Amino acid sequence: MMARKGDPRRGEYPGGHSRIPATDVSIDDSGSYLLRCELPGVSREGVDITLSRNELTIKGSRSQDEDGRLIVQEIPREEFRRTFILRDDLDGGGIEAKFDLGVLTLVIPRKGIKSQSIPIDGNGE
């Protein structure tokens, strides 16, 4: 299970506030971990994913502001930021990322498990 690190509610981020993106974590049938991380209003270019040792950090800043006077504001202005600790058996080098409808999906495979097609013995009898 991946732990979350750096909870800003506990003051663990130095230098300003950030917004914690809502994230689902799941495991698929090959043992890979999937993160689905909501980054609404962030463009593809505005997403920054870094891996430092086993710390996976996702950051995102909103691309642009509207003209006009803001008369109702419920959407936080802070940039998105969240760090996950990868388990030792996860392969940080093999992460695949996809970004669609404001949701970043990361697939983190298990170490040493390569996806490959497995031949089925027999000749179709």
Add this chain to the structure above:
Amino acid sequence: MREGGNSRGHLGSESDVGGTTGDRSVRCFLSECGWAPPVDIYQSDTELVVLVELPGVDREEMELHISGDYLTVSGSKGRGGAEGEVFRRMERNTGSFERSIRVPSPVDASAASASLAEGVLRVVLPVAEEQKPRRLEIEKGS
């Protein structure tokens, strides 16, 4: 309810409408709907722009209505995931959602338009012609 700053802190009764601004023109009716997305509203001389955060919701999964003073967006959001996928942490809002806002000034609803990008619905409501600021000529005194 929680103070603003968290998009999931807006599930609530009318007592917490208006988010962090205290603006009572924003109303959130949650009777049977599961969750309500947060909104921003911008106003200029010519248009009103409403932004609604709906990450992970496709165009076909939402409906937008304007009726009288009220703009309503509703729909349903799936969690996604393949067969055999086991969820260990579920933080994202899923299921049906609905959000109504009272449009704070008269708009030309027939000329309204909406677009969806990067998980944000953007609704543009042109200000009604008679509401636009105009220049008054000062008649020459005799």
